[in-house]
Amino acid sequence: MTAHPFGVVTRRAYWLIVIFGLVSLLADLTYESARSLIGPYLGWLGASATAVGVVAGAGELVGYGLRLVSGYLSDRTRRYWTLTLLGYAINLLAVPALALAGRWEVAAALIIAERAGKALRAPARDVLLSHATAQVGHGRGFGLHEALDQIGAMAGPLLMAGVLWQGGSYRIAFALLLVPALLALLLLGVARLRYPRPQELEATAATPPEDPALPRTFWIYLVGAGLLAAGYADFPLMAFHFREAGVLPEAWIPLSYALAMGVDAVAALGLGRLFDRFGPIILALVVALSAAFVPLAFLGGAVAVWAAMVLWGIGMGAQESILRAALARMIGPGRRGIAFGLFHAVFGVCWFGGSALLGVLYDTSMPALIVVAVTLQLLAALVWGWMSRQPKR
Numbered sequence: 001m002t003a004h005p006f007g008v009v010t011r012r013a014y015w016l017i018v019i020f021g022l023v024s025l026l027a028d029l030t031y032e033s034a035r036s037l038i039g040p041y042l043g044w045l046g047a048s049a050t051a052v053g054v055v056a057g058a059g060e061l062v063g064y065g066l067r068l069v070s071g072y073l074s075d076r077t078r079r080y081w082t083l084t085l086l087g088y089a090i091n092l093l094a095v096p097a098l099a100l101a102g103r104w105e106v107a108a109a110l111i112i113a114e115r116a117g118k119a120l121r122a123p124a125r126d127v128l129l130s131h132a133t134a135q136v137g138h139g140r141g142f143g144l145h146e147a148l149d150q151i152g153a154m155a156g157p158l159l160m161a162g163v164l165w166q167g168g169s170y171r172i173a174f175a176l177l178l179v180p181a182l183l184a185l186l187l188l189g190v191a192r193l194r195y196p197r198p199q200e201l202e203a204t205a206a207t208p209p210e211d212p213a214l215p216r217t218f219w220i221y222l223v224g225a226g227l228l229a230a231g232y233a234d235f236p237l238m239a240f241h242f243r244e245a246g247v248l249p250e251a252w253i254p255l256s257y258a259l260a261m262g263v264d265a266v267a268a269l270g271l272g273r274l275f276d277r278f279g280p281i282i283l284a285l286v287v288a289l290s291a292a293f294v295p296l297a298f299l300g301g302a303v304a305v306w307a308a309m310v311l312w313g314i315g316m317g318a319q320e321s322i323l324r325a326a327l328a329r330m331i332g333p334g335r336r337g338i339a340f341g342l343f344h345a346v347f348g349v350c351w352f353g354g355s356a357l358l359g360v361l362y363d364t365s366m367p368a369l370i371v372v373a374v375t376l377q378l379l380a381a382l383v384w385g386w387m388s389r390q391p392k393r
Contacts, residue, residue, distance in 0.1 A: 013135035013201045019191045020129050021148030026184035027092060028152030030177045031114055033160045034095045038111060041170045045104035055108040063115030064348015071123035071341015075334065080124040081192050087121020088188055090114070096178035099171040123340040130328035130336055131198040138325035143272020146320040150265035152180075154258050199333060214339060217330055217387055221280075222346055224383035225323065228287060229347045230354030231376025232315065233369075235260070237359060238297050238308075247305050256309045263313030268321040271314075275322045283322045284385035290315030291377035295370050 042052050074083050094114040101107035133141025163173045195201075235257055242248045248256060274282045293315065296308035324340075331339040354376070361369035 009201060010135050012195075013132040013141075016132040016191065016195050016198060016201070017129065017136070017141050017144055018148070019187060019194075020125070020132075021145045023088070023184050023187050023191070024145060024149035025152035026180040026187065027088065028149055029156040029159070029180045030092050030095050030152075030184065031118070031156075032153045033156035033177055034098065034114070034174065037160055037170060037173060041098070041174075042104050042107060044170060045101065045107055047104035047108070051104065051108070055111055059112045059115040060348065061352055062112055063119045064344055064351070066116055066119035067122055067341045067344035067348070069341070070120045071337045071339070071344070073337075074124040074127060074341070075337035080128050080198075080337070081196070083124035084121045084128060085188060085192065087117050087119070087124070088185060090117030091121060092117070092181035092184055096174055096176075096181060099174035119344075122344060123337050126324055126328075126340045127333070127336045128195075128198045130324075131200075131202040131333065133325065133328060134202040137272070137276040138328045139272035139275030139322060141272070142325040142328070143268040143270070143275075143317075143321040146268035146272075146317065147265040149320070150261050150268065150317075154261035154265070158258060202333060214335060214342075215330060218327075218339060220383060220387045221326060221330070222343060224380040224387065225343060225347050226350040227376050227383065228319070228380035229350035230357070231291075231373045231380070232319075232351070232354070233294055233297070233358055233373050234351075234355050235312075237355065237362060238312075241298055241362070242305060247300075247302055256305065259306070260309040260313035260316065263310050264317040264320065267314045267317030271318050272321045272325060275325055280322075280326055280384050280388040283318060283326065284381045284388065286314065286318040286322070287377055287384070288381040290318070291374050291381075294373045294377075298366060298370060 038052075038056070042055065047055070070083060070087070074080050077083075091114055094110045094117060098107055098110050101110060129141070129145060130138070133145075135141075160173050163176065164170075239253050239257070242253050242256070271282060271286060290311045293308040293311035296304040296311070300308065323343075327339055327343060328336065358369055358373060361372060
């Protein structure tokens with residue numbers, strides 16, 4: 001039976017979620033700030049547009065593909081804290097090191113290292129977090145974590161814009177990011193000392209019996225995740241369209257992204273609670289609803305674009321909270337590392353392939369882009385809706 005909402009174990013679980021959320025807030029402030037400047041910085045160092053595209057794509061591919069290996073490694077070794085600490089250190093310290101890069105090739109290596117560090121720590125961190133969310137509700141716990149995470153994602157690019165607005169250079173901007181990076185690592189160290197065995201938080205919660213094989217519902221779920229990732233238009237493509245079509249003034253494009261990140265944070269909290277109450281059907285309904293952002297973003301005017309960013313943010317909030325909560329609910333503690341790693345790998349590869357496809361369609365046929373993107377998202381919703389009606393096995 002789950003502990004009383006105000007019990008000691010539940011309070012400890014909440015505090016671990018909050019600490020991880022604050023770590024993610026500072027981490028996102030660090031690397032999302034950097035990601036908002038990577039393109040122009042590489043160009044300033046002498047990279048071509050092709051090089052920028054290749055570096056960005058390679059970083060994302062490494063960042064997702066490596067998670068399959070790190071997820072397997074975390075379950076195999078059970079060294080979840082070690083992998084989390086090492087991954088965060090690489091992930092965060094590579095960012096301020098960009099201030100020292102004298103050539104674009106060095107900067108490119110640091111960018112890929114940052115993504116590799118995130119890949120190393122993501123499955124292990126999610127397993128540690130899942131022990132705490134089991135005590136308070138997986139949807140509620142991952143939703144709270146995502147809300148804190150997105151505060152950093154929203155604040156980081158605004159901070160960088162302020163630095164450049166005040167006349168600061170790219171190097172100064174990257175160097176300043178050493179402060180949140182070190183604060184994040186300090187908080188992570190505190191969490192490690194206070195919670196050396198987070199699995200004990202789940203011991204008093206209702207947990208499913210261990211099964212050496214991943215359940216059938218996991219593979220159905222993974223199909224839906226791949227469809228969603230392939231059809232979910234990324235913000236850079238939408239931002240490119242906003243600028244090319246003159247839908248938004250250039251200075252307002254980052255503000256539209258900040259709006260989406262704010263909506264993401266709020267949506268994650270509410271959707272997490274709904275997931276705990278109603279299950280995967282909430283994920284299906286949200287994905288079907290948010291798919292409307294595609295025609296609004298690529299066919300509409302300024303008002304439609306702001307509506308699209310709200311829907312896009314709701315969809316992102318679902319992806320970052322409910323998707324992880326569903327995994328934690330369906331997989332026993334001993335197999336979560338490989339499950340999270342496999343999920344991230346499939347999601348990342350499909351996202352990469354889908355983004356490339358949608359980019360090609362943008363250049364060739366706007367109606368085709370909209371049909372493909374919306375269809376893939378609706379198929380994902382249908383898969384998850386069907387999954388929610390299947391017996392657990």
